[in-house]
Amino acid sequence: xxxxxxxxxxxxxxxxxxxxxxxxxxxxxxxxxxxxxxxxxxxxxxxxxxxxxxxxxxxxxxxxxxxxxxxxxxxxxxxxxxxxxxxxxxxxxxxxxxxxxxxxxxxxxxxxxxxxxxxxxxxxxxxxxxxxxxxxxxxxxxxxxxxxxxxxxxxxxxxxxxxxxxxxxxxxxxxxxxxxxxxxxxxxxxxxxxxxxxxxxxxx
Amino acid sequence: xxxxxxxxxxxxxxxxxxxxxxxxxxxxxxxxxxxxxxxxxxxxxxxxxxxxxxxxxxxxxxxxxxxxxxxxxxxxxxxxxxxxxxxxxxxxxxxxxxxxxxxxxxxxxxxxxxxxxxxxxxxxxxxxxxxxxxxxxxxxxxxxxxxxxxxxxxxxxxxxxxxxxxxxxxxxxxxxxxxxxxxxxxxxxxxxxxxxxxxxxxxxxxxxxxxxxxxxxxxxxxxxxxxxxxxxxxxxxxxxxxxxxxxxxxxxxxxxxxxxxxxxxxxxxxxxxxxxxxxxxxxxxxxxxxxxxxxxxxxxxxxxxxxxxxxxxxxxxxxxxxxxxxxxxxxxxxxxxxxxxxxxxxxxxxxxxxxxxxxxxxxxxxxxxxxxxxxxxxxxxxxxxxxxxxxxxxxxxxxxxxxxxxxxxxxxxxxxxxxxxxxxxxxxxxxxxxxxxxxxxxxxxxxxxxxxxxxxxxxxxxxxxxxxxxxxxx
Ligand code: SF4
Numbered sequence: 001x002x003x004x005x006x007x008x009x010x011x012x013x014x015x016x017x018x019x020x021x022x023x024x025x026x027x028x029x030x031x032x033x034x035x036x037x038x039x040x041x042x043x044x045x046x047x048x049x050x051x052x053x054x055x056x057x058x059x060x061x062x063x064x065x066x067x068x069x070x071x072x073x074x075x076x077x078x079x080x081x082x083x084x085x086x087x088x089x090x091x092x093x094x095x096x097x098x099x100x101x102x103x104x105x106x107x108x109x110x111x112x113x114x115x116x117x118x119x120x121x122x123x124x125x126x127x128x129x130x131x132x133x134x135x136x137x138x139x140x141x142x143x144x145x146x147x148x149x150x151x152x153x154x155x156x157x158x159x160x161x162x163x164x165x166x167x168x169x170x171x172x173x174x175x176x177x178x179x180x181x182x183x184x185x186x187x188x189x190x191x192x193x194x195x196x197x198x199x200x201x202x203x204x
Numbered sequence: 205x206x207x208x209x210x211x212x213x214x215x216x217x218x219x220x221x222x223x224x225x226x227x228x229x230x231x232x233x234x235x236x237x238x239x240x241x242x243x244x245x246x247x248x249x250x251x252x253x254x255x256x257x258x259x260x261x262x263x264x265x266x267x268x269x270x271x272x273x274x275x276x277x278x279x280x281x282x283x284x285x286x287x288x289x290x291x292x293x294x295x296x297x298x299x300x301x302x303x304x305x306x307x308x309x310x311x312x313x314x315x316x317x318x319x320x321x322x323x324x325x326x327x328x329x330x331x332x333x334x335x336x337x338x339x340x341x342x343x344x345x346x347x348x349x350x351x352x353x354x355x356x357x358x359x360x361x362x363x364x365x366x367x368x369x370x371x372x373x374x375x376x377x378x379x380x381x382x383x384x385x386x387x388x389x390x391x392x393x394x395x396x397x398x399x400x401x402x403x404x405x406x407x408x409x410x411x412x413x414x415x416x417x418x419x420x421x422x423x424x425x426x427x428x429x430x431x432x433x434x435x436x437x438x439x440x441x442x443x444x445x446x447x448x449x450x451x452x453x454x455x456x457x458x459x460x461x462x463x464x465x466x467x468x469x470x471x472x473x474x475x476x477x478x479x480x481x482x483x484x485x486x487x488x489x490x491x492x493x494x495x496x497x498x499x500x501x502x503x504x505x506x507x508x509x510x511x512x513x514x515x516x517x518x519x520x521x522x523x524x525x526x527x528x529x530x531x532x533x534x535x536x537x538x539x540x541x542x543x544x545x546x547x548x549x550x551x552x553x554x555x556x557x558x559x560x561x562x563x564x565x566x567x568x569x570x571x572x573x574x575x576x577x578x579x580x581x582x583x584x585x586x587x588x589x590x591x592x593x594x595x596x597x598x599x600x601x602x603x604x605x606x607x608x609x610x611x612x613x614x615x616x617x618x619x620x621x622x623x624x625x626x627x628x629x630x631x632x633x634x635x636x637x638x639x640x641x642x643x644x645x646x647x648x649x650x651x652x653x654x655x656x657x658x659x660x661x662x663x664x665x666x667x668x669x670x671x672x673x674x675x676x677x678x
Contacts, residue, residue, distance in 0.1 A: 017527040018402050018502050022641040027620045031269055031287040033243035033294050045643045050629065074523055076403035079436060079502070080641060082338040082352035083241065105406050105438050106338060110354035163370060165226045176356075177248075180364040183220060183229060187257075187366055190219045190231050 003173030004115045007096040008142040009069030012059050013133035014043075019073055020080035021107065025089040027081075038085055039092025060093070064137035072129045073100040077118075078107025087111040097143050099150070101126050112166040113176065119143060119150055119160045128152065145171060206479035208374050209443050210409045213349040213474070217332045219366055227370040233331040235361045236317045237264040237304065239295040240622070241336030245359035246298040254363045259303040261365060263326065266292055266309045267316045269622045272585050272612035281310045281613055285624065302362075315588020315614045318342040318556040322426065323590055325455025329444035329471040334361055339556050339638065340439075341432040345425035346452070347444035347474050349409070352433065372438065373483040375408040379416040381490030386672035388566075389424030390558060390636065390655035392416065393431040394496035395488060398506040405437030408484065411476065412442050416490030422451040423562040430557045431638050434503035443475035495671055497543055498640050498653040500531035505640075509658065509670050515539035534642055535650050536630075543652065543668045548632040551576070551663035552645070553656055554585030554612075555619035555637035561594050563636065563656045568600040570660040570674060571607045577666025582609035583625065585617040609663070621646045634662045 029041040047058050054061040071090065077100040078086060087110050090098065097117040108118045121129070132139050132153060139153040145167060150158045169176055207215070220229040235258075242264070249256070256262060269288040275281050283289040292309060299306040307314040313324065318339050321327040329347035334340060336358040343350035353367065361367055379392055397404075410432050417425070425442045432440030449468055452458045459467040498506040499513045505528070507514070516528040516539065532539065553559070553567050564586060576582045584604045586592040592614050595601055601611045618625040619637035627633055627649025636659050640651035654662075657671035664674065 015523070015526070016530065017523050018504075020502065020639075020641045022639070022644050026643055026647070027268075027622045028647075030240050030622060031285070031291050033291055034247070035244055045647055050647075074527075076406070076436070079402050080338065080639065082336060082354055084244075084336075084354035084356060102403060102406070104403070104436060106352055106354060110356065113354065113356040163227070164224070165368070168225070176368055177252075177360050177363060179226075180229065180360055180366055180368065181254075183364070183366070186219050186229070187231070187364060191365075194231070 001115055001173050001175045004117060004145055004170040006142065006144045007069055007117070008140055009096070010065070010067060010137060010140050011070040011072050011129060011133040012065040012068040013072040013130040014059065015072070015074050015130045017074040018076045018079055021078060021083050021086040022080055024078065024086040025083065030083060030085055035088045037092065038089040039094065042089040042093040067094065069094060069096045070141055070143070071095050071098045072126065072133055073098055075101045077103050079104035082106045082110070084110045084114070087114045087116045091116050099126065099129060112170065115170060117143065117145065117170070121150065121158060121160060125158055206477035208476040208480045208482065209347060209411055209441050209474055210349060210374050211480070213330055213332065214371065216330070217349070222371055227368045230332060230367050230369045232334050232361050232365055232367055233261060234321070234326055234333045235262045236321055236333070236335035236340070237262060237358070238268055238317050238335070238337065239266050239291050240268040241355050242298065242358055243291060243294050244355050245362055246302070248359045249302070249362055256302040256304060256362045258365045262304045262362070263307070264295060264299050264304050265307040265314055265317050265320055266295060268616045268620060270309050270615040271623050272615045272617045272625060274613070275310065279310070283309070288623065310589070310613070312589050312593070315590065316556045316559065316616055318430065319560060319587035319591065322346065322422070323455070323588055325452050325458035328452060328467070329448060330474050334367065338433045339430050341437070342426050342430040342556055344429040344432065344439050344441040345422060346448055347441060347471065349439055349441065351438040372409045373407055375405060375410050375437070375484040375486065376482040377410050377412045377486045377488070378414040379412065379488045379490045380414040381416050381492070382419070383416060383490055383493060386495055386657060386675050387493050388655040388657060389420050389427040391493055391496045392488070392490070393428045394498065394503070394506045394653065395493055396486070397431060397435045397503050398496065399488065400435050400486060402434060402502045402504040403436045405432065405435035408437050410435070410437045410440040411482070412440060414490070417442060418445065421562055422447060423560045426560070427557055431503065434638055444471050495655060495658050497658060497668065499535065499537060499543060500528065501534050501640055501642050503638065503640060503653060505531055506653070509544065509668070513537050513539055513541045513543065544670060546632070546668045547666060548580065548634050548652070548662055548668060550627060550631060550633040551580060551582040551659050552585070552618045552633055552635040552637065553659050554583065554587070554617050555635070556587060556616070557638045558636035558656050559585060559587030559591065561591050564591065564595045564600050565598070567656045567660045568603040570657060570671070571609070571664065572603045574607055574664045576608040576663045580663055580666050582663040583612060583618060584609050585612045586614050588614045618645050620644065634659045634668065
């Protein structure tokens with residue numbers, strides 16, 4: 001995984017609560033065996049008409065928002081399925097961070113493992129960011145992971161929470177699998193101490 | 205110290221406890237794998253030259269993108285979608301290369317991943333179970349700690365049999381009372397989610413308790429735990445009891461002989477200690493429940509079937525008002541409208557929520573001697589090949605066919621609409637599945653979630669129907 005330290009960029013708002021992973025990427029795009037190329041399918045059903053033409057009213061299709069790197073979303077972003085295709089699609093569409101008041105649990109985990117930063121803010125800040133994105137698409141925010149700071153265009157700096165382990169992994173580009181592989185001794189001794197309850201190969 | 209069921213399972217699986225810097229490392233007893241969320245994980249293993257650490261604790265099946273259309277003359281279920289075929293072949297190849305047992309399409313044990321685990325006796329109390337699928341919460345019905353993970357985590361478990369986890373909080377959900385006729389486990393969980401909302405359980409593991417829960421069959425308990433994720437909780441659990449042990453006994457992977465006695469003795473220590481406390485508690489009156497149905501585009505937008513669609517203008521919270529407005533526009537419903545009498549195009553009985561043998565028996569009993577209404581398509585999709593075989597042995601397939609319903613091969617089918625089973629834009633369906641998100645059952649399709657009884661009553665009348673009206677037939 002590439003290290004993540006900071007992002008400075010324009011924002012686009014989807015001020016809708018409970019955006020589920022079926023909207024972020026509909027299931028029919030999940031028949032892939034790799035992670036690439038999902039960006040064009042991101043928000044597909046909100047973004048395109050039945051004939052495949054883009055819906056002009058959808059923010060992600062508007063010229064002013066092209067190249068936006070930060071998505072401002074409504075409450076409880078990413079609920080629904082465990083598909084990691086959701087962060088892959090968002091990253092494929094150019095996003096580096098998502099700001100919301102609340103993230104669904106599995107989505108947040110998946111995002112952090114891929115270097116897509118979920119930034120939790122309070123409702124007032126969220127509202128301010130939504131208005132900013134809508135009124136001035138050129139305005140930029142900056143997010144610094146090391147200091148856990150989100151800086152608004154007016155200079156106001158807000159601290160956001162992140163668990164220390166994810167932060168460490170993101171900043172250093174360390175993947176979590178490497179950490180687990182390093183625990184081989186502990187895993188082995190756990191296995192020795194705990195009698196097998198199950199063996200799927202024994203019967204099939 | 206007094207512990208909850210969750211805490212007992214959590215504590216006994218700690219390879220390394222949580223510290224200030226790192227999450228807990230949890231040992232995983234059973235890892236279920238399917239074709240859609242695993243390919244990139246196997247690729248990662250190959251790239252890094254890693255093996256599957258415990259193929260003996262891993263089991264794969266094919267369910268999400270598999271066709272449910274009839275077999276050909278050779279008994280094979282043909283896969284016509286090239287991309288799906290490639291993905292399924294890739295799973296076969298991965299399982300062969302890494303030594304993982306696979307229930308391949310059409311073979312006797314294949315089925316929806318959350319149906320086969322319990323059916324095989326693999327799902328047992330006190331275990332940790334994961335799968336790259338959010339409805340892994342289903343297995344919590346046995347007193348296991350079971351939750352969905354992403355594909356990166358699938359890779360972690362394949363390679364190390366462990367997972368990094370921060371410790372969730374606990375929420376008790378108490379449902380006491382006796383369910384009235386026509387009210388089912390599905391109605392309990394739809395009522396719970398309507399109460400706590402789709403984000404209400406985020407960060408919690410739920411434990412369902414109370415006399416109404418204890419009275420449920422294992423299938424009913426699975427229906428409840430299955431939808432824990434729809435309330436935002438990763439996992440839901442129910443303490444094991446004699447109902448649990450009776451269900452497991454004798455199944456393929458169930459412990460046998462002296463092992464069985466040892467296992468049951470250990471399982472009996474799992475229920476939450478009387479003095480243990482929870483971080484939150486929700487109470488629901490089981491006596492007062494009536495059949496539930498959803499009207500909106502997430503499972504939290506549910507109501508009693510006799511209620512009226514709520515009015516966005518009556519909501520205080522602006523963002524909730526916007527969400528409801530949007531949902532009603534998508535569903536093409538009016539505030540104040542009753543759903544009873546609303547015409548539907550499709551009735552879907554299936555999915556890991558309601559496709560087990562007891563669901564099919566209930567559905568068959570209600571439709572026996574009746575006809576699916578003119579112009580309505582009713583699909584019955586058993587959860588596994590074993591459920592299908594059992595239903596056929598009992599003649600349920602004949603009852604469904606005689607009523608004009610389609611009897612399909614096992615799989616996820618129209619729950620996720622990846623395999624060609626899908627709604628057309630604008631169509632309405634009553635579904636026994638778990639998600640009514642926009643487009644979930646086909647782009648532009650509109651879903652009402654309900655119990656199998658409500659689904660069948662609706663199929664018979666062609667319009668949304670309170671199943672209690674037809675109860676004399678059951
Ligand atoms: S039946 Fe539906 S919810 Fe269940 S595993 Fe399949 S797609 Fe997921």
